[in-house]
Amino acid sequence: MSNSNTLYSSAYSSAAAPLRIGIAGLGTVGGGVAKLLEQQGDLLAARCGRRIQVTAISARSRGKDRGVDLSAVRWHEDARALAADPEVDVVLELIGGSDGVAKELIEQAIKAGKPVVTANKALLALHGTALAKAAEQAGVILAYEAAVAGGIPVIKALREGLAANDVRRVYGILNGTCNYILSTMRESGREFADVLADAQKMGYAEADPSFDVDGIDAAHKLAILTSVAFGRELDFQGIHVEGIRHISALDLQFAEQLGYRIKLLGIAGRTDHGIEQRVHPCMIPLDAPIAHVEGVFNAVFAEGDSVGNVLLTGRGAGAGPTASAVVADLMDIARGHHAPVLGIPAERLAPGETAPMGRHRGAYYIRLMVHDQPGVIADVAAAFRDNEVSMESVLQQARDASEPVPVVITTHETEEAGMMRAIARIAALPAVQESPRLIRIEAL
Amino acid sequence: MSNSNTLYSSAYSSAAAPLRIGIAGLGTVGGGVAKLLEQQGDLLAARCGRRIQVTAISARSRGKDRGVDLSAVRWHEDARALAADPEVDVVLELIGGSDGVAKELIEQAIKAGKPVVTANKALLALHGTALAKAAEQAGVILAYEAAVAGGIPVIKALREGLAANDVRRVYGILNGTCNYILSTMRESGREFADVLADAQKMGYAEADPSFDVDGIDAAHKLAILTSVAFGRELDFQGIHVEGIRHISALDLQFAEQLGYRIKLLGIAGRTDHGIEQRVHPCMIPLDAPIAHVEGVFNAVFAEGDSVGNVLLTGRGAGAGPTASAVVADLMDIARGHHAPVLGIPAERLAPGETAPMGRHRGAYYIRLMVHDQPGVIADVAAAFRDNEVSMESVLQQARDASEPVPVVITTHETEEAGMMRAIARIAALPAVQESPRLIRIEAL
Known part of the structure; x- marks a missing residue:
C-alpha cells in the first residue's frame, strides 16, 4: 500500500496543518457549524488528525451575536470571494437556492481546486450531475451529506x-414537516390546515409551506438518493410528485381501520420499465418498521442484494443534526477521504431516465363521497372492471339519504394508467361528490 | 489539498492496479465474499476505482464447490503464510476464535505492513486495543465493520x-439469535427451551447456543461499540452480562400488559460513575422504535450531542450481510480511506474502566412466585423500603391457595446495589418460591 507507511504518523501528528474553512451563509446551520467546530475542536482533531478552523465567512449581518467568537475571521461581502481567498482550503456553501450565488460560489471553488461542502439539496437536485462532473474533472471533492435526511449519514451509508450492493430499492420519509403534520393529524384527529397553522407557529413549517407540503423538498432529496443508489444522472424533472394537502382526517381514520399508516414517502426502485421515482402519500402496513417513524424524524430504507433491508432513522433537519452532517463531511476531507460524488465517476453515470408513472404497478386506496343511491357501487365497479382494475374490498359504513357518505375501495395490484382512467370515469358519475381521493398502498 | 489533483484521474483510471486479497477461512462468509467480488466485480471497480481480486486463500477443503471459480488462486496450508505472500496486498481474516491462528495471522500481517479486514468480534473484544496500537504504529489499516451488527454500517456511522458528535449513549439489539427467540416466544406464547430447539433446527442457533443466549456474543460487540463511541480502550471483562435463558413466557405476557417489549440489549453510556456497559434483557416501552425490531434483525442506536438520536437497523448475520460489510471495508482500503482504528489514535484512548454495576440506576420489573398468604406483600414491601427502593406498582392477578401465584412489582428508578440487597432478602422469604425474576426497565 503506497500510503500505509505515513498513514497515522503524519496525518495524526500534531504538526499536521489545520484545514481552513470558509463559510458562506451564517444562519441557523452555519452558526451551528461554527459553534460545533469551536466547542469540539480537540475531539474532532483527535478523530481526523487535523484541526478544522473557520478562517473566512460571508454572511449578511456581521455584528449579530452567534454565540461563537468570530473576531479573528476574515469577512467577505461577496460569498464568491471565498473561492479565491488564499486562506480558505474548503468552501462551505450554506446560502441555499438552486441557482445564483450558491451555484456560482460552488463552480468557482471547484475551478479554484477547493473542496466544497454543501447542504443545498435544491441545487444538487437540479445541477448535481454537472457539478459532479466539474468536480471530478478538477479532482475536487464535492460533499453533501447534510442535503439528504439531515443528521442521518445516509449518503455515506x-x-x-x-457500496458492495446492487441496490434494488431505496425509499424514505424525507421531509420532517410533512411527517410531523401527518403524525399530529392522526393523533389528534384534526385536519391538515389546522395542524399546518400550528406547525407554522411552532417553527416546524415555513410561512410559505408549499416547498415542504407539496413534496418538492422530498423530491429534491429523492433525486439525489436515486442517483447515488442506482448510479444514474439526476432526474428531478422525472419524479412524480404529490404532496399531503389532500390528506384528510377521514383518510387517516380509514387507514388505521385497514391496518395502515399514512406517510409521505420518496420511493425509487428498479421496475420492468426502468427506475421509477415518486413522492406521494402512501399507506404503509403497520408492521413495517418505517410506519413507526413519527414526528419530525426522517428515515431512509435501502434494499441491497447482499445486505438485505437496512433502515436508518434520525433527525432530518435543525441546526444540530445538519451541523453534525456538515462537519462529518469536513472531517472526511481532513482525513483525505474521497469517493466519486454520485457513487461512480460522473462520466459513467447512466442517463437519468425515469419510468413513466403510468406504468407504475401497485395497490390503491380510493375514497369517494357519494350520494347513497341504488346502482352507484355497480357503476364504480364497472369503471374498475373496464380498466382491468381488480377491487379487493369495498367499505360503505354509513347510510344517509341527505348527505354524501364515504365509500372506501382498496384494489389489488394494478397499473397506474388503468387506475387513472377508471378514476376519471368515476369522478364523472353524477352520484360522486368531490374529487375521488386516491392514496397508493405500498407493500413494504 | 495535496491529493486533490490526482484524486479521480489516477485512482479511477483503468490503469489502477488491482487490490489483491488473501482470504483466510472459506466458510459461509468467506465463500460469500469470494462470490460477491466475482459477481459484482465491475460495479465495485466503478465505485472504488480499482478491481478487488482474490489472489490467495487458506481454507480446509480445497476441493469443495463454493460456486465460484478459484482455480487461479494460490492456496496455503497455513493461514499465516498469507501475511508473507507477495501477491497479497490485504489479508482477510475469517477464521474466527479469540486467539490462536486468527490472532497470529493478524499480527503477522500488521508486521508485514498489510491492511487487515476481519469479522472477528471475539478477538477484537479481547485484544482490540493491542491490535489497534500495533496497526497504527505500523501505519496499517485494521478494518472490522462486519464484527458488529453484520451488514449495518455501524462502525462507519x-x-x-x-464523528462530529460527543456520543452520550449507544445501545443495540446485537444478537439476532436472541432477538429471534424472544420475538418467537412472544408471538407464540411458547417457552425458551422449546423455541431454542426449533431455532437450532432451522439454523438460527448453534448446537452449543451459550455464546449467543448467554449474552457473550452481544458483549463482544458492545465492547467494540463502547470503545469507538467513547474513545476508550476496550473493556470486555468489565461488562455486566446476562443472557435470556431465564426469560419465561409469563414475563413476556406481563411485559405486554405493562406496555413493554422484552429485548436483549447491549447498552453503554456516560454516568456519574463513568461509562457503564451492560448486556441483559430489558423491558422497552412500546413507543420506542427499537421495540419494533423483530426476528433476526439487529439495531444500533446512538445518541449524539449534535445529531440527537440515530437508529440503524438491518440484518446482523448471514453470508450476504456479512460479506456486504467485509467488502465495504475492502473498498475503503482500495479507495485509500483510513481513520484511527477505534475512532481516535489508540495511544490516546482513555483507560477502559467500566462503572461498577452496583452503581447503575434504573427502574426494575420483579416477578415473584409466592404462596398467597397474609403478610407476604408486607414483607416484600419492607425489604424494598429498607433498601430505599420505591415501588411503582404491584400486580397480583390470580389467587390460589394450593399453588404459587405470580406477583409482579415495578419500581421507580433506584440503585442496583440496593435492589440486589432487597432481592436477596425477598428470595429468602418462606412464602417466595423459585428465584425472583428481575428484568431492568429502560427509559429509552
Whole structure:
C-alpha cells in the first residue's frame, strides 16, 4: 500500500496543518457549524488528525451575536470571494437556492481546486450531475451529506457502507414537516390546515409551506438518493410528485381501520420499465418498521442484494443534526477521504431516465363521497372492471339519504394508467361528490 | 489539498492496479465474499476505482464447490503464510476464535505492513486495543465493520458519519439469535427451551447456543461499540452480562400488559460513575422504535450531542450481510480511506474502566412466585423500603391457595446495589418460591 507507511504518523501528528474553512451563509446551520467546530475542536482533531478552523465567512449581518467568537475571521461581502481567498482550503456553501450565488460560489471553488461542502439539496437536485462532473474533472471533492435526511449519514451509508450492493430499492420519509403534520393529524384527529397553522407557529413549517407540503423538498432529496443508489444522472424533472394537502382526517381514520399508516414517502426502485421515482402519500402496513417513524424524524430504507433491508432513522433537519452532517463531511476531507460524488465517476453515470408513472404497478386506496343511491357501487365497479382494475374490498359504513357518505375501495395490484382512467370515469358519475381521493398502498 | 489533483484521474483510471486479497477461512462468509467480488466485480471497480481480486486463500477443503471459480488462486496450508505472500496486498481474516491462528495471522500481517479486514468480534473484544496500537504504529489499516451488527454500517456511522458528535449513549439489539427467540416466544406464547430447539433446527442457533443466549456474543460487540463511541480502550471483562435463558413466557405476557417489549440489549453510556456497559434483557416501552425490531434483525442506536438520536437497523448475520460489510471495508482500503482504528489514535484512548454495576440506576420489573398468604406483600414491601427502593406498582392477578401465584412489582428508578440487597432478602422469604425474576426497565 503506497500510503500505509505515513498513514497515522503524519496525518495524526500534531504538526499536521489545520484545514481552513470558509463559510458562506451564517444562519441557523452555519452558526451551528461554527459553534460545533469551536466547542469540539480537540475531539474532532483527535478523530481526523487535523484541526478544522473557520478562517473566512460571508454572511449578511456581521455584528449579530452567534454565540461563537468570530473576531479573528476574515469577512467577505461577496460569498464568491471565498473561492479565491488564499486562506480558505474548503468552501462551505450554506446560502441555499438552486441557482445564483450558491451555484456560482460552488463552480468557482471547484475551478479554484477547493473542496466544497454543501447542504443545498435544491441545487444538487437540479445541477448535481454537472457539478459532479466539474468536480471530478478538477479532482475536487464535492460533499453533501447534510442535503439528504439531515443528521442521518445516509449518503455515506449508500456510497461507502453499502457500496458492495446492487441496490434494488431505496425509499424514505424525507421531509420532517410533512411527517410531523401527518403524525399530529392522526393523533389528534384534526385536519391538515389546522395542524399546518400550528406547525407554522411552532417553527416546524415555513410561512410559505408549499416547498415542504407539496413534496418538492422530498423530491429534491429523492433525486439525489436515486442517483447515488442506482448510479444514474439526476432526474428531478422525472419524479412524480404529490404532496399531503389532500390528506384528510377521514383518510387517516380509514387507514388505521385497514391496518395502515399514512406517510409521505420518496420511493425509487428498479421496475420492468426502468427506475421509477415518486413522492406521494402512501399507506404503509403497520408492521413495517418505517410506519413507526413519527414526528419530525426522517428515515431512509435501502434494499441491497447482499445486505438485505437496512433502515436508518434520525433527525432530518435543525441546526444540530445538519451541523453534525456538515462537519462529518469536513472531517472526511481532513482525513483525505474521497469517493466519486454520485457513487461512480460522473462520466459513467447512466442517463437519468425515469419510468413513466403510468406504468407504475401497485395497490390503491380510493375514497369517494357519494350520494347513497341504488346502482352507484355497480357503476364504480364497472369503471374498475373496464380498466382491468381488480377491487379487493369495498367499505360503505354509513347510510344517509341527505348527505354524501364515504365509500372506501382498496384494489389489488394494478397499473397506474388503468387506475387513472377508471378514476376519471368515476369522478364523472353524477352520484360522486368531490374529487375521488386516491392514496397508493405500498407493500413494504 | 495535496491529493486533490490526482484524486479521480489516477485512482479511477483503468490503469489502477488491482487490490489483491488473501482470504483466510472459506466458510459461509468467506465463500460469500469470494462470490460477491466475482459477481459484482465491475460495479465495485466503478465505485472504488480499482478491481478487488482474490489472489490467495487458506481454507480446509480445497476441493469443495463454493460456486465460484478459484482455480487461479494460490492456496496455503497455513493461514499465516498469507501475511508473507507477495501477491497479497490485504489479508482477510475469517477464521474466527479469540486467539490462536486468527490472532497470529493478524499480527503477522500488521508486521508485514498489510491492511487487515476481519469479522472477528471475539478477538477484537479481547485484544482490540493491542491490535489497534500495533496497526497504527505500523501505519496499517485494521478494518472490522462486519464484527458488529453484520451488514449495518455501524462502525462507519460512529467513526465517520457521526464523528462530529460527543456520543452520550449507544445501545443495540446485537444478537439476532436472541432477538429471534424472544420475538418467537412472544408471538407464540411458547417457552425458551422449546423455541431454542426449533431455532437450532432451522439454523438460527448453534448446537452449543451459550455464546449467543448467554449474552457473550452481544458483549463482544458492545465492547467494540463502547470503545469507538467513547474513545476508550476496550473493556470486555468489565461488562455486566446476562443472557435470556431465564426469560419465561409469563414475563413476556406481563411485559405486554405493562406496555413493554422484552429485548436483549447491549447498552453503554456516560454516568456519574463513568461509562457503564451492560448486556441483559430489558423491558422497552412500546413507543420506542427499537421495540419494533423483530426476528433476526439487529439495531444500533446512538445518541449524539449534535445529531440527537440515530437508529440503524438491518440484518446482523448471514453470508450476504456479512460479506456486504467485509467488502465495504475492502473498498475503503482500495479507495485509500483510513481513520484511527477505534475512532481516535489508540495511544490516546482513555483507560477502559467500566462503572461498577452496583452503581447503575434504573427502574426494575420483579416477578415473584409466592404462596398467597397474609403478610407476604408486607414483607416484600419492607425489604424494598429498607433498601430505599420505591415501588411503582404491584400486580397480583390470580389467587390460589394450593399453588404459587405470580406477583409482579415495578419500581421507580433506584440503585442496583440496593435492589440486589432487597432481592436477596425477598428470595429468602418462606412464602417466595423459585428465584425472583428481575428484568431492568429502560427509559429509552
